[in-house]
Amino acid sequence: MxxxxxxxxxxxxxxxxxxxxxxxxxxxxxxxxxxxxxxxxxxxxxxxxxxxxxxxxxxxxxxxxxxxxxxxxxxxxxxxxxxxxxxxxxxxxxxxxxxxxxxxxxxxxxxxxxxxxxxxxxxxxxxxxxxxxxxxxxxxxxxxxxxxxxxxxxxxxxxxxxxxxxxxxxxxxxxxxxxxxxxxxxxxxxxxxxxxxxxxxxxxxxxxxxxxxxxxxxxxxxxxxxxxxxxxxxxxxxxxxxxxxxxxxxxxxxxxxxxxxxxxxxxxxSPPPPWGRQRFCTRCDRENHVRANCFAKVNCEICRTSGVKKLYNAHLTHATSKCTYNHYSLPLPDHGSRKVTPAVLPLAEGNDLSKPDA
Known part of the structure; x- marks a missing residue:
């Protein structure tokens, strides 16, 4: 014992x-x-x-x-x-x-x-x-x-x-x-x-x-x-x-x-935890500001060339790497012609602004 x-x-x-x-x-x-x-x-x-x-x-x-x-x-x-x-x-x-x-x-x-x-x-x-x-x-x-x-x-x-x-x-x-x-x-x-x-x-x-x-x-x-x-x-x-x-x-x-x-x-x-970083922009990935204060120029080639008017209008709101259409099929075109087929990127690079249900 x-x-x-x-x-x-x-x-x-x-x-x-x-x-x-x-x-x-x-x-x-x-x-x-x-x-x-x-x-x-x-x-x-x-x-x-x-x-x-x-x-x-x-x-x-x-x-x-x-x-x-x-x-x-x-x-x-x-x-x-x-x-x-x-x-x-x-x-x-x-x-x-x-x-x-x-x-x-x-x-x-x-x-x-x-x-x-x-x-x-x-x-x-x-x-x-x-x-x-x-x-x-x-x-x-x-x-x-x-x-x-x-x-x-x-x-x-x-x-x-x-x-x-x-x-x-x-x-x-x-x-x-x-x-x-x-x-x-x-x-x-x-x-x-x-x-x-x-x-x-x-x-x-x-x-x-x-x-x-x-x-x-x-x-x-x-x-x-x-x-x-x-x-x-x-x-x-x-x-x-x-x-x-x-x-x-x-x-x-x-x-x-x-x-x-x-x-x-x-x-x-109270003081924040010692790990991690307090500033990170979910729009441009920089660590010196947050999304609300981001003025960086970004562009999504998937949405720009999608042939979908609503997505085209949103193509300057997010980067290509942050588009959810890296993971999901694009809607059918409603204007122009679709110029590219988006490649499938790693899961971690989805998007919150251009969604499949948009």
Whole structure:
């Protein structure tokens, strides 16, 4: 036997994962917000609570466009009104992949990646994004004994994130042995009796609305990561914070929306992450300005020679390398004649301005 009754071949994180396996998701999170699990190993207190959200372009083959990471830094304290003292510890980061940052979704409710409400967005290469993910889940444990910090991963329909990260970056998050518990806010909401308008599974926006919270521009990865952690805290503390049933918006003169907006303000005033770059133009690929301030001359030969009037009129709005018609068939010509057949370029070079449904 090893330390504290742990079999010697077993790591601390494996031991913690076994201890938490039969614990409901809500119980695990409550451990960190004033309601500890009786008999839980002291090591559990060292765990990080992390939410990871991935966004991708919804057209095949669905390249990754954004990564959102949020962490709950306030732990081990009893909640105040609306759990404000705990929610103040939600810290979020937002990364946009440079190769795909121009690919914007257009489905109903799609987020605007240029509007990150909880901090400052950074642009990263695919390799930098991969390293950000790895560094999030592979960290030395405090204490300097060489072991890795245990991670409690929080997500909303979290299995989607595992699959996409594996496909996009070749990273199997479970392989590092640091994730000791996966917590799903959809599961916790269902177990707490919170249902969506169309059935037992509830979307993130509806879940927030249940608690009288409105966070604009969801489906932006950084916003979703922070919003998911906020929702997770409110779910597990629901009965204690709001013992009379449906959560009221105002408790002791404090509106829950004011609490959330304070979290946003703190994030906006905090230093951005050390990785990546803050300026990158998704129109001309320069790193000294952003798209809104771009006056570079660009031209798309595909649209210019398409024989489609609407596309021709847009050919000065984007470069050839950023045209979605690198990947999709052009519409039938409606004027002139088509002069070139566009070559198929790598996926990372699609376009957000000239779309197949234009």
């Amino acid at each position: 090893g330390r504290a009754g742990i079999p010697s071949p077993m790591t601390w994180n494996t031991f913690l994962a076994n201890v938490l396996a039969d614990q409901p998701d809500a119980n695990v999170l409550r451990h960190f917000v004033g309601f500890p699990i009786l008999g839980a190993p002291t090591m559990l207190n060292n765990a990080a609570i992390v939410c990871l959200d991935i966004e991708w372009w919804q057209m095949d083959p669905k390249p990754t466009t954004e990564i959102g990471i949020a962490e709950l830094l306030s732990k081990g304290v009893a909640p105040s009104t609306h759990a404000e003292n705990i929610l103040m510890g939600v810290q979020a980061a937002h990364a946009r992949l440079m190769d795909n940052a121009h690919l914007l979704n257009s489905f109903k409710g799609a987020g605007d990646p240029e509007v990150f409400s909880f901090g400052t967005s950074k642009f990263v290469t695919a390799e930098e994004a991969k390293q950000v993910i790895i560094n999030t889940f592979v960290r030395p444990r405090h204490g300097g004994d060489g072991s890795l910090q245990p991670i409690i991963l929080v997500g909303h329909a979290v299995d989607n994130e595992f699959n996409h990260i594996q496909e996009a970056f070749g990273v199997d998050l479970r392989s590092y042995g640091t994730i000791v518990k996966v917590v799903d806010t959809q599961v916790m909401a269902r177990e707490a009796g919170i249902q969506g308008p169309n059935g037992p599974s509830i979307g993130l926006n509806d879940l927030l609305a249940y608690f009288n919270v409105s966070i604009e521009n969801l489906h932006t990865a950084g916003n979703d990561a922070a919003a998911t952690l906020i929702a997770a805290v409110l779910i597990v503390l629901k009965d204690g914070l709001y013992p009379l049933g449906k959560p009221p918006a105002v408790v002791q003169g404090r509106h829950i929306q004011d609490v959330v907006e304070r979290v946003m303000a703190i994030g906006k005033s």
